[in-house]
Amino acid sequence: MRIAIDVMGGDLAPAAPVQGVLAMASERPDVSFVLVGDEVKMRAVADVPWPRQVTVLHTDSVIEMDEEPARAVRRKPDSSLVTAARLVRDGEADAMVSAGSTGALVAAGLLVVGRLRGIHRPALAPVLPTFSGNGVMLADAGATMDADSHNLLQFAVMASLYSQHVLGIANPRVGLLNVGTEPGKGNAVCKEVYGRLAASGLNFTGNVEARELLSGAVDVAVCDGFVGNVVLKLIEGVGLGLFGALREVLTAGMAQKLAGAVLKPSLVRLRNRFDYAEYGGAPFLGVAGGCIKAHGSSDARAWRSALRQAVRFVEQDMVQKMAQGLAHGVEPAREENDK
Amino acid sequence: MRIAIDVMGGDLAPAAPVQGVLAMASERPDVSFVLVGDEVKMRAVADVPWPRQVTVLHTDSVIEMDEEPARAVRRKPDSSLVTAARLVRDGEADAMVSAGSTGALVAAGLLVVGRLRGIHRPALAPVLPTFSGNGVMLADAGATMDADSHNLLQFAVMASLYSQHVLGIANPRVGLLNVGTEPGKGNAVCKEVYGRLAASGLNFTGNVEARELLSGAVDVAVCDGFVGNVVLKLIEGVGLGLFGALREVLTAGMAQKLAGAVLKPSLVRLRNRFDYAEYGGAPFLGVAGGCIKAHGSSDARAWRSALRQAVRFVEQDMVQKMAQGLAHGVEPAREENDK
Numbered sequence: 001m002r003i004a005i006d007v008m009g010g011d012l013a014p015a016a017p018v019q020g021v022l023a024m025a026s027e028r029p030d031v032s033f034v035l036v037g038d039e040v041k042m043r044a045v046a047d048v049p050w051p052r053q054v055t056v057l058h059t060d061s062v063i064e065m066d067e068e069p070a071r072a073v074r075r076k077p078d079s080s081l082v083t084a085a086r087l088v089r090d091g092e093a094d095a096m097v098s099a100g101s102t103g104a105l106v107a108a109g110l111l112v113v114g115r116l117r118g119i120h121r122p123a124l125a126p127v128l129p130t131f132s133g134n135g136v137m138l139a140d141a142g143a144t145m146d147a148d149s150h151n152l153l154q155f156a157v158m159a160s161l162y163s164q165h166v167l168g169i170a171n172p173r174v175g176l177l178n179v180g181t182e183p184g185k186g187n188a189v190c191k192e193v194y195g196r197l198a199a200s201g202l203n204f205t206g207n208v209e210a211r212e213l214l215s216g217a218v219d220v221a222v223c224d225g226f227v228g229n230v231v232l233k234l235i236e237g238v239g240l241g242l243f244g245a246l247r248e249v250l251t252a253g254m255a256q257k258l259a260g261a262v263l264k265p266s267l268v269r270l271r272n273r274f275d276y277a278e279y280g281g282a283p284f285l286g287v288a289g290g291c292i293k294a295h296g297s298s299d300a301r302a303w304r305s306a307l308r309q310a311v312r313f314v315e316q317d318m319v320q321k322m323a324q325g326l327a328h329g330v331e332p333a334r335e336e337n338d339k
Numbered sequence: 340m341r342i343a344i345d346v347m348g349g350d351l352a353p354a355a356p357v358q359g360v361l362a363m364a365s366e367r368p369d370v371s372f373v374l375v376g377d378e379v380k381m382r383a384v385a386d387v388p389w390p391r392q393v394t395v396l397h398t399d400s401v402i403e404m405d406e407e408p409a410r411a412v413r414r415k416p417d418s419s420l421v422t423a424a425r426l427v428r429d430g431e432a433d434a435m436v437s438a439g440s441t442g443a444l445v446a447a448g449l450l451v452v453g454r455l456r457g458i459h460r461p462a463l464a465p466v467l468p469t470f471s472g473n474g475v476m477l478a479d480a481g482a483t484m485d486a487d488s489h490n491l492l493q494f495a496v497m498a499s500l501y502s503q504h505v506l507g508i509a510n511p512r513v514g515l516l517n518v519g520t521e522p523g524k525g526n527a528v529c530k531e532v533y534g535r536l537a538a539s540g541l542n543f544t545g546n547v548e549a550r551e552l553l554s555g556a557v558d559v560a561v562c563d564g565f566v567g568n569v570v571l572k573l574i575e576g577v578g579l580g581l582f583g584a585l586r587e588v589l590t591a592g593m594a595q596k597l598a599g600a601v602l603k604p605s606l607v608r609l610r611n612r613f614d615y616a617e618y619g620g621a622p623f624l625g626v627a628g629g630c631i632k633a634h635g636s637s638d639a640r641a642w643r644s645a646l647r648q649a650v651r652f653v654e655q656d657m658v659q660k661m662a663q664g665l666a667h668g669v670e671p672a673r674e675e676n677d678k
Contacts, residue, residue: 259598
């Protein structure tokens, strides 16, 4: 098995991905890693002998965070990201991981790796931390802005299979993110997909309201990429805002500072629980190969967690499992069901 | 001026609405209030002489929280909510306030009060607390699940006028809730409405990402009712979850409890800042009369704040201002602009 790594993406590149790979390499001596990016820079951040399973594919070009994704992918075929994607497309790598621009990863996944057979639209599926339980996988979090009921059904199938086989959740509970718990609730797409999810053979537990999204009530929450992206960023915004306000409370005076010192370890733990980096990578579901987005602020530990998901994705033969699941498992063919 | 109050809705009914009205009545002796609901129950919770400006319209029937809204409004014409709405429709009251079921209020607004001339779909527009600044009005938060670009433009016009004249914000900054800041971002409706908002004459400041929604960057955020409702409930869920986790931290041991005692006043203030009840009522925009939804958990103080908004809505002649704004102000006629 070989994993391709875009070493140039993310806030802590190239140090964090290189260190993450070296740690993962000693954990899994049977896996090969191809580090794609600026060789001089990556050698500089880990000036030790590298194991033979870790190789370098040098590239000079990097896609920056502010570039328009699809255009950047087309104009920079030699960038670290596009090169990693090409390795997957050509079968020279089984999966790729990047912490760079999410849009560029999505574009590279679609334009270079290509869609999985039978897939109409893909989904980016990060696992959000929950207040109890093991997190909730949100599909889609931003790849498909206008998803129809057929797309949502495919997201549900892929995310459920990923939860089960990669994250190890037996019989994942799948919920439809909605504005109420009753079946008739929501917008036109939600009303249409509800019955299809109920008949899908998935462990569909009905609608899940946003209030309950982080309570651990479901393992997978399905929504279109617009709503999912709003959800993702709103949680970040509210979390940052509340922890910022808390910091003000804890520095308001001498007594508060003393109290803050007592509470600091617990509060840091609380904040870390809501640090997405803890939860590894977000799979880009629906492309014909492993394609994992590591969080932009991933440190070496978070990188290792994302790499572990990539390895497991390959070991579990997920591309095959998803293609089967979509073709003749829970998901009936489009022609027979759509109006 | 006369305000009709559905005294039977909300968690603290009828005590909170009655006490809120009595407080408001002494603040505004020039305003008449009609309390609609069970007279025996409402007299029991405020066993004092009521001023002459406060009258009662007795009803036996109440719409419960779990009833299907449109059906309940049709089947219970004598309910406190529908009676209050009828007073507005018949010109016997200038505005109404209810803390009952949001869905039922929306249904009563549409089916009984009726739409404002020129309005295609209405919007419920609560003001969410922000980490800095004066809050952000979210339009729509759940009335119109599938809103097109014309609907969103109308929401923007109405919410902007409301912010300006009722909430007293000069030249309100209007943002489009979106997944990125660049103009081309988002789903099909967002892409379509962006240019229309930019050309509307409103103080349109572009897209606002969910991460910045509570930072005070805009005074009005526009989105469809599905997204808005998810936003509203997610903020509640994240807030409840984080304060719950914080409570655990503060009760984990003796030292933490002592620290918690020191911090308690500040933390309670922090929580109250994020208590929606602080921000008064959410106007139901687009109906032909004042229609204010008070938060379900409103206490007497929150009721007073919602009532103040209703009074100001009438004083400012908002129905007229909105009709004008939609007809020949910032909003061009639909026929000329839609494809």
